[in-house]
Amino acid sequence: MNDVSAEGSAPPRRTWRQALSLYAKPASLRMLVLGFSAGLPLLLVLGTLSFRLREAGIDRSTIGYLSWVGLAYGFKWVWAPLVDRMPLPWLTTRLGRRRSWLLLAQVMIALGLVGMAINDPAQLLSPLVWCALAVAFGSATQDIALDAYRIESAGSDAQAALAAVYQTGYRLAMIWAGAGVLWIAARAQGAEVAGYAHAAWQTAYLAMAVSLLPGMLTVLLSPEPAPRPVPAARSVGEWLQGALLDPFADFWRRYRWQAVLVLALIAVYRISDVVMGIMANPFYVDMGFSKDEVAAVTKVYGVVMTLVGAFVGGLLSSRLGVMRVLMLGAVLSAASNLLFAWLSGVGHDVTSLIFVVSADNLASGIASAAFIAYLSSLTNISYSASQYALLSSMMLLLPKFIAGFSGDYVNAHGYEAFFQATAWLGAPVLVLVWLAGRVVPRAQGQRSVDSRSSRE
Incomplete structure (x- = not known):
């Protein structure tokens, strides 16, 4: 499997020291905090919320x-x-332009979380x-x-490192929004209340x-990327053409029929991770794991393995190429779901939970770091927001739709069959990677040419 640069030739190999140095740059440090802000809301409206709802009797x-x-993300x-x-x-x-929208979105998220705190789903x-x-x-x-x-x-040569740091912050936030919120709720509730x-x-x-708040402060203190010129529109129709149609037309023009494969x-x-993840917290509740047990395992072992996974995924992508690590992540993501099937037979055992959560977070970190770098490589800098949103939305539409029926599947077939089925969902991914x-690298050589022409 061969990675190519934007010019269609093989990218120069970095030394390990050069690859590591990318993580110390200011852009990477900013992306760590902003990645945390991006990852915080996801579980609070999905995974952690499902734990809360199940405990409330939903x-x-x-x-x-x-x-x-x-x-909404899709x-x-x-x-x-x-x-x-x-x-x-x-x-x-x-x-x-970028920081103003970031700040507005963060304020919307904060207000929505306050509303979720006030309202009781049991009532x-x-x-x-x-x-x-x-x-x-707001999160989307x-x-x-x-x-x-x-x-x-940053340039394309630093995107894998930025993606890995972003993913590290993102996954840390997911640990905080998963384990941290359970730990806080358990402390606030007290041992005497069941x-x-x-x-x-x-x-x-x-x-x-x-x-x-740290993300908001980072937005206020960070530099705005150099503004790229936006052609003045002479009419509403011309503006819609430039804002809505051109970004998508550019993607199809560059990749042609390969766009279908991409x-x-x-x-x-x-798909394996997303569909399985909806039932993970209800599974913990039904297996008899307490908020403290789930929080302790995901906070300690989940954090460590997430950091290792995101770091290894970004480092290997910079060193060996994104597509190789993309394949590795696909294999590990599907295999980790089989561990949940095994855990459903073991029952309430904290040691087994530690092993399964650690393996799952390691696999997810590796896969996510490579996948973000892959998506970034597909975009034209002239339409970065629109094209990346399209690509990352595609990642969620089908998995989220299928995940909506996960509760029905568990009710009908049980947790073990459900986790096994989600692992098999990953089989087509291997073929597509x-x-x-x-096939697609042959179209990548056109990327920089079209990017330049779209700016001229």
């Missing part, structure tokens, strides 16, 4: 359907052109769902602006809203 089928809140390409082109009153003149579910939708919409908007900021902040306690979850979600790979690459590694 049935598994309802929890599965509520995972469709996450489809449709973010719809408003991505607005984030890419439209200035915000007052904010854009002071912060720039009335719908207000919490609406607040979760607001968080998901933050992703659009942040992906464009990351791509425009079962569901709304006040404990309220405290935990308010703490998550406060956790967005989009197919993107659509299914994370193999094909993309051999």
